[in-house]
Amino acid sequence: xxTAEVSPTAAVNVxxxxxxxxxxxxxxxxxxxxxxxxxxxxxxSFTLKRGERMGLVGESGSGKTTMAMALMxxxxxxxxxxxxxxxxxxxxxxxxxxxxxxxxxxxxxxxVPQGAMNSLNPVYRVRDQIIDGIKHxxxxxxxxxxxxxxxxxxxxxxxxxxxxxxxxxxPHELSGGMKQRVALAIAxxxxxxxxxxxxxxxxxxxxxxxQIMLTLEQLQxxxxxxxxxxxxxxxxxxxxxxxLGVMYAGHLVEFAPIKEIFEDPKxxxxxxxxxxxxxxxxxxxFTGIDGLPPTLVVPPxxxxxxxxxxxxxxxEDFRGEFADLRNGLNTDLCTTVDPHLNEIETRRWVAxxxxxxxx
Amino acid sequence: xxxxxxxxxxxxxxxGTDNVLELRNVSKVFGGGLLxxxxxxxxxxxSLGIPRExxGIIAVAGESGSGKTTLARLMLGIIPPTEGAIYFNGHDIASLNxxxxxxxxxxxxxxxxxxxxxxxxxxxxxxxxxxPVQNFGLARSKSEARDLVVESLETVGLRHQETLGxxxxxxxxxxxxxxxxxxxxxLKPRIIVADEPVSMVDASLRATILGSIDLLNKELGIAVxxxxxxxxxxxxxxxxxxxxxxxxxxxxxxVEDVIQAPQHxxxxxxxxxxxxxxxxxxxxxxxxxxxxGGASNEVGCRFAPRCPYVMAECTDEMPPLYRVGDMxxxxxxxxxxxxxxxxxxxxxxxxxxx
Numbered sequence: 001x002x003t004a005e006v007s008p009t010a011a012v013n014v015x016x017x018x019x020x021x022x023x024x025x026x027x028x029x030x031x032x033x034x035x036x037x038x039x040x041x042x043x044x045s046f047t048l049k050r051g052e053r054m055g056l057v058g059e060s061g062s063g064k065t066t067m068a069m070a071l072m073x074x075x076x077x078x079x080x081x082x083x084x085x086x087x088x089x090x091x092x093x094x095x096x097x098x099x100x101x102x103x104x105x106x107x108x109x110x111x112v113p114q115g116a117m118n119s120l121n122p123v124y125r126v127r128d129q130i131i132d133g134i135k136h137x138x139x140x141x142x143x144x145x146x147x148x149x150x151x152x153x154x155x156x157x158x159x160x161x162x163x164x165x166x167x168x169x170x171p172h173e174l175s176g177g178m179k180q181r182v183a184l185a186i187a188x189x190x191x192x193x194x195x196x197x198x199x200x201x202x203x204x205x206x207x208x209x210x211q212i213m214l215t216l217e218q219l220q221x222x223x224x225x226x227x228x229x230x231x232x233x234x235x236x237x238x239x240x241x242x243x244l245g246v247m248y249a250g251h252l253v254e255f256a257p258i259k260e261i262f263e264d265p266k267x268x269x270x271x272x273x274x275x276x277x278x279x280x281x282x283x284x285x286f287t288g289i290d291g292l293p294p295t296l297v298v299p300p301x302x303x304x305x306x307x308x309x310x311x312x313x314x315x316e317d318f319r320g321e322f323a324d325l326r327n328g329l330n331t332d333l334c335t336t337v338d339p340h341l342n343e344i345e346t347r348r349w350v351a352x353x354x355x356x357x358x359x
Numbered sequence: 360x361x362x363x364x365x366x367x368x369x370x371x372x373x374x375g376t377d378n379v380l381e382l383r384n385v386s387k388v389f390g391g392g393l394l395x396x397x398x399x400x401x402x403x404x405x406s407l408g409i410p411r412e413x414x415g416i417i418a419v420a421g422e423s424g425s426g427k428t429t430l431a432r433l434m435l436g437i438i439p440p441t442e443g444a445i446y447f448n449g450h451d452i453a454s455l456n457x458x459x460x461x462x463x464x465x466x467x468x469x470x471x472x473x474x475x476x477x478x479x480x481x482x483x484x485x486x487x488x489x490x491p492v493q494n495f496g497l498a499r500s501k502s503e504a505r506d507l508v509v510e511s512l513e514t515v516g517l518r519h520q521e522t523l524g525x526x527x528x529x530x531x532x533x534x535x536x537x538x539x540x541x542x543x544x545x546l547k548p549r550i551i552v553a554d555e556p557v558s559m560v561d562a563s564l565r566a567t568i569l570g571s572i573d574l575l576n577k578e579l580g581i582a583v584x585x586x587x588x589x590x591x592x593x594x595x596x597x598x599x600x601x602x603x604x605x606x607x608x609x610x611x612x613x614v615e616d617v618i619q620a621p622q623h624x625x626x627x628x629x630x631x632x633x634x635x636x637x638x639x640x641x642x643x644x645x646x647x648x649x650x651x652g653g654a655s656n657e658v659g660c661r662f663a664p665r666c667p668y669v670m671a672e673c674t675d676e677m678p679p680l681y682r683v684g685d686m687x688x689x690x691x692x693x694x695x696x697x698x699x700x701x702x703x704x705x706x707x708x709x710x711x712x713x
Contacts, residue, residue, distance in 0.1 A: 210634070232561060273563070288566035
């Protein structure tokens with residue numbers, strides 16, 4: 001599902017002048033603090049195709065959530081967008097005024113928040129919360145009549161696997177999974193081009209998590225919407241995403257199709273991340289990544305990963321596999337020059353000096 | 360339950376060794392009272408022994424509401440059972456005398472889920488670590504106390520230079536959680552009950568923290584009860600597992616058997632739903648539209664309303680825990696004809712730790 005080929009039923013209102021739905025270029029989000037700029041998101045670029053599902057992983061503090069929120073301009077002070085562009089289907093989001101941006105949210109780019117428990121209004125019935133979103137993004141004269149709106153509410157609830165009677169319930173009457181389904185119904189109510197989901201299942205059990213993710217996938221395919229799933233669970237990414245971005249200390253360090261990144265990770269951090277994943281096949285292959293993520297106030301010079309990098313530090317485990325690449329690596333670069341994100345094969349982006357020779 | 364504390368009442372051993380802690384037919388019911396409404400059976404008839412020798416690591420797995428945290432709180436003596444009794448070194452913990460109670464509090468230590476909540480932000484790490492040393496009189500002098508603290512910090516892989524003298528907010532989540540492990544370790548406990556110790560930390564740190572818990576078991580022979588919703592880490596570090604669903608132990612035994620060949624339909628559903636870190640092995644696509652809400656049964660198997668194999672008897676009466684293998688038992692009528700008997704105490708099917 002990585003192409004823009006759309007099924008005839010879903011493609012009616014899609015403007016196909018560009019295969020890319022989301023284009024992020026050199027995005028910088030800084031936290032303006034007394035100690036100076038904390039570069040939470042530093043020079044991040046990537047593109048997302050129509051109907052494509054992208055995963056974005058990173059440790060806490062890597063900047064993944066900050067970046068995702070900045071895409072919708074929902075970042076909170078002291079965070080500021082310090083540079084770059086974000087284009088959604090050609091529309092430059094960072095150039096919109098507040099009102100235009102408000103209109104664009106939900107209609108074109110919708111958020112499925114982390115823990116829907118707290119995002120629903122406890123004193124409104126589910127029906128009113130869904131209608132609320134539709135109303136605020138539809139011109140008064142174009143607002144369909146009450147019967148049609150109610151019909152749409154039921155249709156939306158059914159599309160996320162909920163009974164029609166949920167419309168008249170209050171959030172406290174719903175289980176965690178049901179609330180997250182309501183959040184999905186709201187996010188898809190205006191058939192957005194893109195859905196941004198920030199750890200949508202982090203508070204849920206595995207069985208419910210699987211159901212919610214499959215429901216999201218169904219909706220997304222039916223609408224041909226793109227999805228950006230932010231999280232830290234590589235297992236969930238493997239199950240859901242078409243492409244994966246890996247963030248480390250404010251940088252996007254790798255971006256590639258999901259199968260390729262799991263089979264052949266290029267960046268040493270991704271490599272470590274994937275080899276440290278525990279499974280239920282073999283016992284005892286459970287290792288962490290040594291060291292701690294760096295502070296972003298004073299990030300390490302050069303490549304931000306070098307203090308923990310198995311290649312730079314010449315770890316035994318990595319000598320065989322990366323021997324050739326490491327032989328040609330000038331490790332002085334690792335401590336002095338921040339590597340750029342380069343496309344080393346089609347749709348395989350990596351920010352590491354090992355791959356920079358010859359360019 | 361009679362209230363004598365005589366050693367004559369001490370429970371018999373289950374598998375040849377004597378038990379530090381033993382639960383006998385323990386149930387915990389919440390609610391009820393005068394109104395007799397909204398009764399929740401949080402833990403239903405659990406018998407389990409934790410041996411003194413080679414106790415191993417026992418995982419208690421289940422979703423929220425399964426009763427796993429209630430079971431942990433019962434073992435820690437934080438709440439009393441509604442039925443049944445818990446024995447510490449053969450004595451009912453409900454009727455321990457002062458010094459026995461003190462011993463129990465020292466020997467059975469908790470490690471809690473969220474280290475952010477445990478710490479008082481105004482106290483330095485030193486205070487967090489010194490308090491138990493003072494309260495239990497573990498050291499004769501200040502320098503001896505400090506040596507103890509430094510030693511236990513080092514056991515969990517922390518340098519005292521980087522931790523002592525600092526406030527909690529100056530430490531990372533992983534460091535804070537390891538300090539909790541070090542603190543529990545100070546008291547040289549026999550049992551550690553760790554309730555979701557890694558659910559708040561990053562994957563890359565998870566292995567390190569679980570590694571330090573594993574070390575306590577392997578090197579120091581401390582029994583570990585690892586409460587979790589994550590079957591993958593349960594598989595990786597534990598010897599035996601208890602799977603709970605709405606208060607019932609639905610399956611238990613050697614962790615490899617239970618996870619790799621689950622015999623209860625609920626365990627099967629759980630294992631199937633683990634997001635495997637392999638893009639070529641994706642979930643079955645058949646269950647997107649189901650909603651699980653379903654009210655649970657008042658009588659009979661709790662899982663019956665969701666069970667794909669439900670039979671008439673399932674809703675009439677709770678099945679017994681059938682022995683389905685040398686080291687595996689399941690609470691399910693599907694195994695009635697093939698089982699080799701019923702299991703009374705969960706630990707009867709546990710693999711002895713090496």
